[in-house]
Amino acid sequence: MRKLLPLLSTNPHGGGRSALTCRYRCGDACFHEVPNTSDNEYVGDVIAGALSRRSALRAAAVVTVASAAGGALALGNAPEAVARPQQPGTGHGHGHGSGKADGARGLRFTPVAPNTADKVTVPAGYSQNVVIRWGEPILRGAPAFDSEKQTAKAQAGQFGYNNDFLSLLPLRGEHDRQVLVANHEYTDEVLMFRGYDAADPTREQVEIAWAAHGLSVVVVQEEHRTGKLAPVARHHLNRRLHTTSEFRVTGPAAGSALLRTSVDPTGRKVLGTLNNCAGGTTPWGTTLHGEENFNQYFANGSSATDKRYGVGTGATERKWERFDKRFDLKQEPNEVHRFGWVVELDPYDPDSTPRKRTALGRFKHEAAQPRLTDDGRPVVYMGDDERFDYFYKFVSGKRMKKGNSRAAREHNLTLLDEGTLYVAKLTGDSPAAEIDGTGKHPADGEFDGSGVWIPLATGDVSHVPGMTAEEVYVFTRLAGDKVGATKMDRPEDVEPSPRTGRVYVALTNNTDRGKPGKAGADEANPRNLNKHGQILELAENWDDPASDGFAWRLFLVAGDPNDPATYFAGYPKEKVSPISCPDNVAFDPHGNLWISTDGAQLGSHDGLFGVATQGERRGELKQFLTVPKGAETCGPIIQDRRVLVAVQHPGEIDGASVEKPASVWPDGPGKIVRPSVVAVWRTDGRDIGV
Ligand code: FEO
Ligand code: CA
Ligand code: CA
Ligand code: CA
Numbered sequence: 001m002r003k004l005l006p007l008l009s010t011n012p013h014g015g016g017r018s019a020l021t022c023r024y025r026c027g028d029a030c031f032h033e034v035p036n037t038s039d040n041e042y043v044g045d046v047i048a049g050a051l052s053r054r055s056a057l058r059a060a061a062v063v064t065v066a067s068a069a070g071g072a073l074a075l076g077n078a079p080e081a082v083a084r085p086q087q088p089g090t091g092h093g094h095g096h097g098s099g100k101a102d103g104a105r106g107l108r109f110t111p112v113a114p115n116t117a118d119k120v121t122v123p124a125g126y127s128q129n130v131v132i133r134w135g136e137p138i139l140r141g142a143p144a145f146d147s148e149k150q151t152a153k154a155q156a157g158q159f160g161y162n163n164d165f166l167s168l169l170p171l172r173g174e175h176d177r178q179v180l181v182a183n184h185e186y187t188d189e190v191l192m193f194r195g196y197d198a199a200d201p202t203r204e205q206v207e208i209a210w211a212a213h214g215l216s217v218v219v220v221q222e223e224h225r226t227g228k229l230a231p232v233a234r235h236h237l238n239r240r241l242h243t244t245s246e247f248r249v250t251g252p253a254a255g256s257a258l259l260r261t262s263v264d265p266t267g268r269k270v271l272g273t274l275n276n277c278a279g280g281t282t283p284w285g286t287t288l289h290g291e292e293n294f295n296q297y298f299a300n301g302s303s304a305t306d307k308r309y310g311v312g313t314g315a316t317e318r319k320w321e322r323f324d325k326r327f328d329l330k331q332e333p334n335e336v337h338r339f340g341w342v343v344e345l346d347p348y349d350p351d352s353t354p355r356k357r358t359a360l361g362r363f364k365h366e367a368a369q370p371r372l373t374d375d376g377r378p379v380v381y382m383g384d385d386e387r388f389d390y391f392y393k394f395v396s397g398k399r400m401k402k403g404n405s406r407a408a409r410e411h412n413l414t415l416l417d418e419g420t421l422y423v424a425k426l427t428g429d430s431p432a433a434e435i436d437g438t439g440k441h442p443a444d445g446e447f448d449g450s451g452v453w454i455p456l457a458t459g460d461v462s463h464v465p466g467m468t469a470e471e472v473y474v475f476t477r478l479a480g481d482k483v484g485a486t487k488m489d490r491p492e493d494v495e496p497s498p499r500t501g502r503v504y505v506a507l508t509n510n511t512d513r514g515k516p517g518k519a520g521a522d523e524a525n526p527r528n529l530n531k532h533g534q535i536l537e538l539a540e541n542w543d544d545p546a547s548d549g550f551a552w553r554l555f556l557v558a559g560d561p562n563d564p565a566t567y568f569a570g571y572p573k574e575k576v577s578p579i580s581c582p583d584n585v586a587f588d589p590h591g592n593l594w595i596s597t598d599g600a601q602l603g604s605h606d607g608l609f610g611v612a613t614q615g616e617r618r619g620e621l622k623q624f625l626t627v628p629k630g631a632e633t634c635g636p637i638i639q640d641r642r643v644l645v646a647v648q649h650p651g652e653i654d655g656a657s658v659e660k661p662a663s664v665w666p667d668g669p670g671k672i673v674r675p676s677v678v679a680v681w682r683t684d685g686r687d688i689g690v
Contacts, residue, residue, distance in 0.1 A: 017598070017632075018652055018653050019654045020188070020652050020653065020654050021599075021630075021632075021649060021652050024186055024188050024189070024190075024317065024649075024652070025186050025293065025649070026292075026293040026296065027293055027295060027296025027310075027312065027316075028296075029293060029296075029310065029386065030387075032312070034386070034387050034388055034512055034518065035307070035308050035309060035310040035389075035477070036308070036386065036387075036388040036389055036477070036481070036487060038481035038482075040480075040481045040482070040483075040485065040487070101123075101125075103612075103620060103622060103689070104592060104612035104615065104617040105590050105689070105690055106588045106589070106590030106591075106592045106610065106638075106688065106689040106690065107590075107592055107610045107611075107612060107617075107622050107689045108689045108690060109125070109126070109622070109624065109688075110123050110125075111123070111577050111622040111623045111624070112607065112623045112624060112625055113623075114577075114578060114602065114604030114605075114607075114623070114626070115604055115626055116603075116604065116605055116629065117626065117628075118628045118629045118664060119665060120625055120627055120628065120645075120647065120665075120678050121625055121626045122624070122625045122680050123624060123625075125682060125683055125684065126680055126681065126682055126683060127226070127227075127681055128678055128679065128680045128681075129228045129229070129678070129679055130666050130676045130677070131180070131220060131229045131230065131644070131676070131677040131678065131679050132159050132180075132218065132220075132231045133145070133666065133674040133675070133676040134158075134159055134160065134161050134162075134163075134212070134674040134675045135147070135150075135155070135158045135159060135674065136158060136159045136231060136233075137157055137158050137233055138157065138158060138159055138216060138231060138233055138234075138238045138240070139156075139157035139158075139233075139234065139239075139240060140157075140234045142154060142156075142157025142158050142233075143157075147192075147194075147658075147672040148194065150192070150193070150204075150208050151208065152204060152207035152210065152211050155208045155211035156211040156240055156242065158240075159182070159216050159218065159231075160211070160212045160213060160214055160215075160216055160240065160242065161184050161186070161187045161188070161192065161209075161212035161213070161675055162184055162185050162187065162188065162212075162648050162675045163182045163183065163184060163216075163635065163648060163675050163676070163677055164182075164183040164184070164185040164276065164277050164278060164634040164646055164648055165181075165182070165183040165276065165278045165279035165289065165584075165634065165635045165646070166180065166181070166182050166183075166635030166636075166637055166644055166645075166677065167180070167181040167280075167281045167287045167347075167637070168220075168637050168639070168644065169281065169285060169287075169347060169348075171237075176221060176222040176224065177219055177220065177232065178219070178220055178229075179217060179218075179219055179220075179237060179347050179348070180216075180217070180218050180219070180220045180229075180231075180677070181215065181216070181217050181287045181345065181347050182218070182646065183214075183215060183276035183278070183279060184212060184213050184215065184216065184242075184276065185213075185275055185277050185292070185648065186213065186275055186293075187209040187212050187213060187318075188649060188652055189205060189209060190656070190657050190658075191649075191651055191652065191656060191657065191658060191661075191672075191673060192208070192209075192212070193205050193208075193658065194658040194659065195658075195659075196657070196658070198317070200319075201318065201319050203323055206319070206322075206323045209243075209320075210243035210272070210320075211240070211242045211243070211244075213242050213243050213273075213274060213275075213276075214241045214242035214243060214245065214272070214273055214274075214276065215239075215241040215242075215276060215289060215343075215345060215354075216238075216239070216240055216241075217237060217239040217240075217345075217347045217350075218231050218232070218238050219235035219237055219238060220232065226641075226681050226685060227639075227641045227642030227643075227679050227680065227681020227682070228679055229642070229679045236350060237347065237348065237350050238350075239347075239350055241273065241345070242273075243272035243273075243274065244271050244272060245271065245272060245273075245354075246269060246270075246271060246353055247269075247270045247271070247273060247343065247353065247354050247355065247356050248268060248269060248270075248354070248355050249268045249269070249270055249338070249341075249355070249356045249358060250268075250356070250357060250417050251357050251358035251359035251360075251417040251418075251473070252358055252359055252417075252457070252459050252460055252470070252473060253359075253362075253469075253470050254267065254268050254358055255268050256470045256473075256474065257470075258305070258470060258471075259334060259337050259338055259474070261332050261334050261335050261338070263332075270338040270356060271326075272339075273291055273339075273343050273354070273356075274291055274339050275291055275292045275293045275294050275296070275297075275339075276290060276291060276292070277290050277292035277293075277365070277367065277385070278290055278366050278367030278492070278493045278583075278584055278634075278635070279368060280369035280370060281369075282344075282370050282378065282412075283372055283378070283400060284400055284408075284409070284412035284413075284415070285346075285347075285348060285409075285412075286344050286345060286346050286347070286412075286413070287344070287347060288343065288344055288345075288367075288368040288369075288370070288380070289342065289343040289344075289345065289368075290342055290364075290366050290367050290368055291339050291340050291341055291342070291343065291356075291365055292364045292365055292366055292385060294309075294336070294339035294340045294364070295310045295311045295336070295364075296312070296316060296317065297316060297320060297327055297339075298311050298316065298321075298328075298335070298336045299312075299314065299315050299316045299321040299328045299330075300314065300321075300328055300329045300330040303329040303330045303333050304333065304336060305333060305337070306478065308475065308477045308478055308481075309336070309340065309477065310386070311329065311336060337362070337474050338356070340362040340363060340364065340365065341356040341357060341358060341360070341365065342356070342357050342360040342382065342416075343355065343357070344357055344416060346409075346413065355413075355416075357417065358473045358474075359394060359416060359417055359418065359419055359421060359459075359473065360394045360416060360421065361382070361392060361394070361421050361456070361473055361476035361479075362473060362475070362476050363386075363389065363390075363392075363477050364384050364385050364389070365382060365383075365384070366382070366383045366384070366385040366491065366492045366493060366494075367382065367383060367492070367494055367584075368380050368381070368382045369381050369493075369494050371496040371501065371503075373542055373543075374542050374543040375399060375543075377395060377396045377398065377399050377415075378395075378396045378400060378415050378416070379393055379394070379395050379396070380394045380396075380416065381393050381494040381496065381503055381505070382394070382494070383490075383491025383492055383493070383494055383505060383506075384477065384480075384491060385490050385491060385492050385508070386490060387489070387510045387512050388487035388488070388510065388513075388518070388519055389477065389480075389488065389490070389491065390423050390477070390480040390485040390486065390487070390488060390491070391423070391424040391485075391486070391488055391494075391505060392421065392422060392423050392424065392476070392480075393421075393422050393424070393453060394416070394419055394420070394421050394422070395419050395420050395422070396415045396416065396418065396419040397418045397419045397420070397458075397459075398414065398415050398418055398419070400415060419458070419459075420457070420458040421455070421457050421458075421472070421473070421476070422453035422454060422455050422548075423453070423454050423456055423480045423483060423485040424451055424452075424453060424454075424550075425451060425453075425454055425483075425484060425485055425486050426449060426450075426486045426523075427449050427450055427451065427523075428442075428447065428448070428449040428522060428523020429449040429450065429523070430443065430444050430447075432522075435447075435521050435522060435526050436521070437513075437514050437520060437521035437526070437527060437528035438527065438528075438565060439526055439527040439557060439563075439567075440564070442523070446553055446554070447523050447526050447534075447553065447557070447567075448523070448552060448553035448554070449523055449524070449552060450551055451486075451538070451549065451550045451552055452548050452549055452550075453547075453548045453549075454483045454484070454485065454548075456472050456476065456479045456480070457469045457472040457473060457479070464479045464483060465482070467479055486522070486525075487519045487525070488507055488510075488524070488525060489507040489509060489510035489513060489530050489533060489534065490507060490508045490509060490510055491505055491506070491507055492505075492507070492508045492582070492583045492584070492598075493505075493506050493583060493584040494585065495585040495586055495587055497593070497613060498587055498591070499587075499591035499613075499614070500591070500613070500614065501539075501540065501542050502537050502538065502539050502613070503537070503538040503539075503540065504535055504536070504537055504538075504585050504593055504613075505535065505536040505538065506533065506535055506582040506583055506584070506585050507533050507534050507535065507536060507582075508581050508582060508583050508598060508599075509530050509531055509532060509533040509581050509599070509601075510530045511529050511531055513525060513527065513528050513530045514528025514529060515529070524552065524554070526554070526557070527557070527565060531559075531601050532557075532559035532566075532579075532580040532601060532602075533558045533580070533581050534554050534557045534558060534582075535555045535556040535558070535582055535585070535595070536552055536553075536554060536555065537553050537555040537613075538550050538551070538552045539551045554567065555569050555613070555619075556569065556582070556595075556611070556619070556621070558579045558580055558581070558582055559579075559580060559602070560578050560580075560602055561573035561574070561576055561578055568611075568619040568620070568621055569611075569613075569618050569619025570618075570619055571617070571618065571620050575620060576619070576620060576621040577621050577622055577623035578604070579595065579597060579600070579602075579609055579623075580599075580600040580601045580602045581598050581599045581600050581601060581606075582596075582597060583596055583597055583598035583632070583633075583634070584596040584598075584633070584634055584636055586636045586637060586638055587638070588610065588638035588639075588688070588689070589638070589639070589640055590689075591613060591614060592610050592611060592612050592613065592638075592689075593611050593612075593613050594608060594609065594611075594624070594636050594638050594643075595608070595609045595610075595611065595621075596609075596632075596633035596635075596636050596645065597609070597632075597633060598633070599632070604626060605626045605627055605628065605631065606626065606627050606631060606632050606633045607623050607624070607625055607626040607627065607633055608623070608624045608625045608633050608636055608643070609621050609622060609623050609624060610622055610624055610689065624643065625645065625680060627645070627647050628647065628650045628651070628663050628665035628666075629650065629651060629653065629662055629663040629665070630649060630650055630651045630653045630656070630662055630663055631647045631648060631649055631650040631651075631652070631663070631665070631675075632647075632648045632649055633645055633646075633647070633648075634646040634647075634648045635677075638688065639688075640687045640688065641681055641682070641685075641687055641688065642679050642680065642681045642688070643679070643680040643681070643688060644677060644678070644679050644680075645677070645678050645680070646675070646677050646678075647666075647675060647676055647678055648675055649675060650663045650665045650666075650674075650675060650676075651663030651665070658672060661673050
């Protein structure tokens with residue numbers, strides 16, 4: 001008997017994110033025309049020019065291997081990993097209220113039901129604490145947070161606003177401590193300042209917002225025998241980097257005329273990082289931070305050199321251009337070229353200047369997650385989060401040096417400056433006529449196929465006809481257009497599995513897919529008006545770092561499991577939680593994929609889910625937590641004994657303000673709503689989900 005998990009039927013906010021979120025987070029990206037108007041159908045001669053015959057043959061070989069294995073992603077993976085699950089016995093489900101908590105190892109908890117509670121809801125038997133809130137002092141001399149007495153000087157020493165990506169790094173020599181690195185993507189002025197006048201912000205408010213953006217480094221202390229964490233204020237590693245901090249530009253486009261401004265004629269020194277969304281942690285102990293919707297901070301976009309990044313005409317929402325002319329393109333047209341990069345930070349060196357890595361290209365970087373090839377070279381996967389934009393990778397030309405010696409660390413800080421930048425072209429293996437835009441599976445039973453990595457530039461050498469290497473790096477979207485990259489449904493976070501090496505890409509949604517004049521469904525993006533998104537699984541040939549071919553399939557097609565278009569890697573749908581709008585992804589120590597959502601369109605608040613990627617339970621998706629009203633679940637980290645999430649933009653509901661809050665999280669009525677990091681652990685002290 002088919003018995004689905006409970007699902008809320010109405011969305012109190014009309015579905016998806018509130019208009020407030022759209023305005024402050026992405027500069028209303030979804031209300032503007034899609035910036036990708038290119039007609040970039042596959043251009044055979046361009047590809048042929050860009051790919052060697054050898055690599056093209058290899059790509060073809062990958063397709064053959066995949067086909068021979070019955071459509072499995074077969075690049076060196078055990079067949080077990082793609083075995084179709086048998087229908088489990090009906091007595092072993094994990095329906096709500098059953099009290100049972102079976103599942104794949106690491107996912108043995110009773111799933112949280114979809115809900116709209118104004119709190120972080122965790123499974124029975126789990127506890128939580130707020131690790132750190134917006135405004136908590138982390139640097140020496142910073143005052144305690146007082147929402148009524150905010151100053152830019154105070155904020156520059158306090159934890160920033162709207163925490164997104166999180167990384168936890170080990171801290172040797174200090175017992176039970178780790179280094180937490182957090183992104184602060186953007187500010188919600190109307191929820192930060194009492195009486196905020198959006199038409200006429202004060203200089204102090206603007207400077208507070210500058211200081212509330214950026215990155216935080218803060219050492220955290222573990223509580224003995226639990227997963228609880230607390231910040232260690234004034235630790236010598238603690239840092240804040242924000243809109244007026246110094247960043248160095250490195251790699252092949254550093255110093256380019258396109259990056260020079262009146263204040264920085266060298267094109268190598270930038271003040272600030274903006275809209276840091278997700279990121280990554282490198283095997284050499286640094287963190288990567290995507291600069292995503294940077295376009296929204298710049299006024300007078302009609303003066304922009306290119307029109308592919310969506311800089312708006314006229315004034316900006318936050319009016320920063322009134323207080324610093326570099327945010328006015330009419331006065332400083334190149335300043336916008338100095339944002340939209342991946343930033344690399346060395347959290348272990350509090351005196352280091354973080355770098356903007358031009359070799360990784362410039363676009364709306366959601367995230368950047370590296371994995372090493374078998375011969376030790378970093379490969380960094382990156383999504384450009386915009387409807388119909390592309391998926392990229394960078395392959396370093398250098399090998400990582402192991403160890404923590406000064407020489408090794410210095411060498412490893414150059415790994416992301418030399419290599420090749422590629423963009424993905426995906427081809428389905430089913431006849432195009434079978435992909436009808438409804439999400440109906442083609443006759444071969446899967447949305448799957450092969451792909452090629454199209455090289456865009458290697459160091460100073462461009463592989464794109466008509467573009468110099470510098471142009472490829474600074475206007476990477478245009479390079480992707482020219483070579484016929486596949487228009488994706490908003491590539492968000494990406495994570496290679498530490499177990500299998502397969503790469504998982506969250507494609508969050510694309511409600512413009514299939515609209516008149518827009519690209520229609522293809523096998524990797526198979527639903528028109530795609531509200532719920534999908535997760536792509538990609539297999540690389542790790543023993544050949546120069547490999548240009550890959551195999552792919554859709555691992556999840558998200559939505560209400562009642563919806564026939566949904567797909568959970570073939571797992572029985574009556575045994576999974578509903579999910580919508582996958583955004584951030586992470587792996588736990590058992591090899592399960594964890595997925596957080598942004599803008600879920602099924603009536604529930606956003607949440608965090610775990611899903612097995614291997615074995616008989618592959619595709620069994622279970623909800624672990626939900627976040628408060630208006631919030632997005634970000635930055636998940638899953639360790640043996642704790643789950644860490646960033647609760648971003650709680651209370652961000654249309655019409656809400658400091659005076660009229662929509663949420664009272666985390667401190668209850670009468671207290672200002674504060675984006676915060678939350679740790680969750682098992683109350684009995686055992687590992688998560690075992
Ligand atoms: Fe900032 Fe693409 O989410
Ligand atoms: Ca197929
Ligand atoms: Ca995101
Ligand atoms: Ca998002």
